[in-house]
Amino acid sequence: MNTDQSKRNALSPVTIIGLGEMGQALANVFLQNGYPTTVWNRTAAKAEALVKQGAVLAATPYEAIQASPVVILCVLDYDAVHEILDPLGDALKGRVLFNLTNGTPKQARDTAQWAKDLGYDYMDAGIMAVPQIIGTEAAFILYSGGNKESxxxxxxxxxxxxxSTYLGEDAGLASLLDLAMNGAMYGMLAGAMHAISVVATERIKAQDFSSELLIPYLTAITGIIPNLARQFDTKEFTVGVSAKLAMQQVGFRNIRQASKDQGISTELLDPIQSLMDRRVAAGFPDDDFSAVTELFKTPKQ
Structure with missing residues (x-):
């Protein structure tokens, strides 16, 4: 028996259900690291490249689950999760299911309870990576639910x-942090694309602007987040102020006006201006920007 085969036999078999871009990346990295890998996808053709690398294509979800003690599920949404798993009943008993499907904390908690009722180990997860960086040092994945020992x-x-990081037995935590961080990401990306749209009106190339100015600036600005977070925790919005909200309010109006003057929509900026205006009007002109979070609170539905 050669060394590669010996290593392969020593590693735990793993099953990947769902072969979208992320699912394929997950299966591929297991194959590259010598793990015996079984895959299943509703459209079997998506498994062809993986099979050529050594993956075993299961004919059914049941067959895929029976092949491994560890099952990783990565499909479009929780409707798809239950379409696949509900007909299987307690077939997952004795196995650990890691659900890497994107969803809400409530969906994660409901699915964890469903799994508990059927008597099998379940953990929810949030993938903080794009498919291209799976398996690299840049990728990390949050897990919650189940138990620390598992x-x-x-x-x-x-x-x-x-x-991998374990957050605790509350199955909804991984999803909560995943969505919160991705919400921040989309806010940043939307702001970046707005800025690019504004400067492009003067024939400034987006690639030059982003690489030479925008990315270095945004990277530097992240340095104020710890102070804003401290203000949020302590509710001391006038301590360690980087710039008073009344001053930021005026500056932000200039950002909106410049956008209008350049023919760029302000629909992305308008809600931010509204938050500043409301907080200042409520009598808090000396607060830092973190104080607008006081306006975010709404009763849980």
Whole structure:
């Protein structure tokens, strides 16, 4: 028996259900690291490249689950999760299911309860990576639900996909942090695309502007986040102020007006201006920008 085959036999088999871009990336990294890998996808043709690398294509979800003690599910949404798993009943007993499907904390908690009722180990996860960086040092994945012992016993396998962190037994935590961070990401990307649109009106190339000015500026600005976070935690919005909200309010009006003057919509900026205006009008002109979070609070539905 050669060394590669010996290593392969020593590693735990793993099953990947769902072969979209992310699912394929997950399966590919397990194959590259020598894990015996079984895959299943509703459209079997998506498995062709993986099969050529050594993956086993299961004919059914049941067959895929039976092939491995560890099952990783990565499909479009939770409707798809239940379409696949509900007909299987308690077939997952004795196995650990890691659900890497994107969804809400409520969906994660409901699915965890469903799994508990059927008597099998379940953890929800949030992938903080794009498919292209799965398996690299830049990727990390958050896990919650189940128990710490089960996570620890599978950590070596999980780390193949990206650095793994266990958040606790509340199955909704991974999803909550995942969506919160991605919300911040989309806010940043939307702001960046607005800025690019504004400067492009003067024939400034987006690539030059972004690489030479925008990215260095945004990178530097992230340095104020810890102070804003401290203000949020302590509710001391006038301590360690980087710029008073009344001053930022005026500056932001200039950003909106310049956008209008250049023929660029302000629909992305208008809600931010509204938050500043409301906070200042409520009698808090000396607050820092973090104080607008006081306006975010709404009763839970």
């Amino acid at each position: 996570f620890n016993s599978n950590k070596e396998l999980l780390d193949v996909m990206g650095a």
